[in-house]
Amino acid sequence: MEDQAGIIRSILDTDLYKFSTSYAYAKLFPRARGRFAFVDRANTIYPKGFASKVEEQLHKMTSLRLTDEEADFLNRECPYIPPFYIDYLRGYQFDPREVEVCQDEEGHLHITAEGLLYRITLWETPILAIVSELYYLVTGQEPDLEHVRKVTIEKAQIMKEHKLQVSLFGMRRRFSAEVEDTVTQLLKEHAGESLYGTSNVYYAMKHHLRVTGTHPHEWVQFHAAIYGYKMANYMAMEDWINVYDGDLGTVLTDTYTTDVFMQNFSKKHAMLFTSMRHDSGDPYAFVEKAIKRYEELKINPMLKYIVFSDSLTIPKAVEIKEYCASRIPATFGVGTNLTNDVGNDTVPRNIVMKLIGCQISPRQKWHHCIKLSDVEGKHIGDPEEIELAQRTLGIKQ
Structure with a gap:
């Protein structure tokens, strides 16, 4: 099993687009709020108590801080991200109160993250990596x-x-x-x-x-x-x-x-x-x-x-x-x-975490956020809103 350090061991253990998008929100839409939702396309039944284990990992992330070495790397290798945003990351702390995790009676996993978009976007990739790695740990699967x-x-x-x-x-x-x-x-x-x-x-x-x-x-x-x-x-x-x-x-x-x-x-x-x-x-x-x-x-x-x-x-x-x-x-x-090509008949998780709602500021109403795709099965979001978008854009339904 994982040790006390947790699965995510650095603020930098994420994809670059999370920082670039976070900064873009902070610069142009600093009051905008969003809601992300976890989607398991395989409709997996997770082991009993899995949600609690995910929550434990999220709480372990509260101890992460951007180190001097990491800040130097961002300043050197990502010159398009300004120093003030890197200073913001120095003080950034993951807040698990922004995330809700639960399982239904059948064992399906439900995760939502809600808050200021420049903050909440940073949860996406770590949550997916946590769910993937935890699933293999809990089900006793090991890589060859x-x-x-x-x-x-x-x-x-x-x-x-x-x-x-x-x-x-x-x-x-x-x-x-x-x-x-x-x-x-x-x-x-x-x-x-x-x-x-x-x-x-x-x-x-x-x-x-x-x-x-x-x-x-x-x-x-x-x-x-x-x-x-x-x-x-x-x-x-x-x-x-x-x-x-x-x-x-x-x-x-x-x-x-x-x-x-x-x-x-x-x-x-x-x-x-x-x-x-x-x-x-x-x-x-x-x-x-x-x-x-x-x-x-x-x-x-x-x-x-x-x-x-x-x-x-x-x-x-x-x-x-x-x-x-x-x-x-x-x-x-x-x-x-x-x-995730590790042998032993291991099947990769077919999971995503997508933006499903947003508001431009706390005083404005919430809007559905949906994603269409060039493959119909990959549409994500409220079905009525998907239909509205297709009708608006002249896409065959």
Whole structure:
């Protein structure tokens, strides 16, 4: 079982986009509040008492503080995040009172986090990592570390052979922190320059890697609630540019379907954002849509690139790269297939935590936050609000 230090042992043990999005909320919407909800797509029945164990882990996180070494790393490697926000993180303390955890009579797990968005967004990835690792601990599943080493080196060699550019996006559904640490080290040793970096800020610091990331669905969801579905993508991009002035230039396309996004993707945005991220639906159809839009805007697709991140394996990444060859550059964010391929018939958790509600300030009413997708089964949120969004955007239901 886990020791007294807890599963999450550093404030930096999270994905970069949590800090970048938190700062963006703090700068532009400092009074905005949000509500996140845990979703288990596999409808797992968790062992009795599991919710209490999750709560114990959340309380252990209250002792975490940003160290001088960690602050120095952020200042050095993330110059787009200003010093005052890093000073804020020095004083930041996780508050478990912002989170409610329970199990129903059948054993399904329910988690919600509610509060100021610049604070509450920081709960998402640690909660998912905690649920994933705890599940394996409580059910007595152990990784085959020899298997982990063997398959990771094999994948690293394929990455190197095919000159893939891969970032590790593996925190949220990792088997454990130990496995993510091991995989990160092995990829660094064996993949060479094909390992572009990792989204996990702590392991980027520990292994001297580039820290990578994009903005999340929640940023577009929030803008939809405030500005309406037709303006969501446009305003989300405008505000991201206002905050980061061209840094962190990968734009997420599928919050309200890629087809809708392409209609909102202007010449200005196409010039300022370096890349689009594919996160659901047919990757090959996405390539055609991306190239078509760049060409419509009189931009050479070879000057841009696509970040593919939807349930990738390394062999699948090789196929996609070959399809894109000489048409548009491709890079890859690979997560669960790297940090939860541990043998012993272990099945990765199919879990997410999404923004389901927000208010621009405490005096304003709450709005539903929903996410559509290029895959119908991945829609998240209130069913009536999903229907309203589809009707507003002219999407077939």
